[in-house]
Amino acid sequence: MSERIFIGVAWPYANGPLHLGHITGAYLPADIFARYHRLKGNEVLMVSGSDQHGAPITIRAGQESTTPQEIASKYHQQFINCWEKLGISFDLFTTTGTPNHAQVTHDIFLTLLNKGYIYKDKMLQAHCPRCQRFLPDRYLEGTCPYCGFAKARGDECDECGKPLNPSELKEPHCYLCSSPVHFELSEHFFLRLTSFQDKLTTWIKEQTHWRHNVLGTTWKFLDEGLRDRAITRDLNWGITVPQSGFERKRIYVWFEAVIGYLSATKEWAKLHGDDLAWQPFWQGETKSFYFVGKDNIFFHTLVWPAMLMGYGGLNLPYDVPANEFLTIEGRRLSTSRNWAIWLPDYLERYEPDPLRYALAANMPETGDSDFSWREFLRRNNNELVATYGNLAHRVLTFACRNFNGAAPSPGELDEQSQRLLHKAEATLSTVDKLLYHCSFKEAVREAMSLAQEANRYLDEQAPWKTIKEERQNSAKSIYTVLSVLSTLKTVFYPFLPFSSEKLHRLLGFEGSVKEGGWTLQSLSPGQELRQPEPLFIKLDESIVAQETSQLGSVSNR
């Protein structure tokens, strides 16, 4: 029976380019999951968009003498180019800047206000007298109370990694002009999270299928006791507050960005000519998955569910399979120090599938994991090229030369061939189960082990030897491996969509892998194969030194 799957992916902040931390944290696992469910014939909707509000964008615009809209539009376009090149298959990638999003946000704000879940209060905010503006936490600089680092920010210390409150900083000053700041009282709206403590606790207890790290982080917040949070800011860029007296304030980004999941679904429905098409995904029988990085867990397992509970009548998350962090060459990723691998740079130099493979094979699902260029090279050259790519190339080339470029008729299969075909069927079902439960790392390993198994089979069968004396025997082994390749293009499709489509065509199939479904799509004897070409390109050893030397060099960006 087919299922309905909603996939919400974290909204990237339109203030800078994407890096590998973003990709492995949310976008790649979400895309693998979406492709898998589409291949299974399920109804999938995957949405996200660029988060284009908030103070950092206004400050960036000031520094570059442009407008916040220009900054947001520039990165929005860059994100879309990256999704296309990396094969991240959103059904809709919009922005928080649409009138539709503002309208949906106002509706939720006003409903929660009317129900008493939002209230007015005063709070202290850092103000820079020289810049004449309230400063967001990130634009407050001072000395870290934990490690003494002089350039810690109001939200976090980049040296020791401790999260901070603005008031904890010693000698707080403006990050932009270095003037000392003072704190002023300002009136704001607050979300009454405290009133959801019990309801959320009951609900979280039922989520036994969630990842341990996600449950752990969530329970930590619940055990400490939830606190009400300010949901407006002193700012002139963002979604207006639909209340008089608040004309110079805006709704805080974290409150409205999560609403984007709902507004994007409504926008998608309108674009498809059926205004009500959003309803089955939010009110009908649907499993809603939210793919976000570790730092976003709180907003997706507690804040957004609280908002949904308060509003009423909309589906709560079914799962939030958040990943842990990715380190780069053994060190914590830092964008300010350029200790990062930027996606646009990668995509200029290499193919998308090897990155998707390397990140999936080492996905930080249960703990942090590391990306190194040496490991990337090894995975590309030893696994994609030597194991999978070479298997396809050997067999397709051989069939072209010896069987007139068509799948030979296998005749009767021996035990060894049957065993390999059973293994192919078993891999389809194992990878199916693993992907269903968001175990991406293990799933891709299973897929690769089928390719390894097929290589061993091919070496033992040695069709290049049997072709002269026992042509039928050779035909049988070639046909068997062609069937395994057909399985591989299916089980690898969620991870390696580009090479899977290519292999699909090389095997002589028409259309797309997607149409074949999650099955062993057999070749008919006599099926014409296409002229073989390599699935992957071997990379030179020298890229390791070349790429690692770029890390941390600030001149680069």
Ligand SMILES: [Zn+2]
């Ligand atoms: Zn200042």
Ligand SMILES: [Zn+2]
């Ligand atoms: Zn510190």
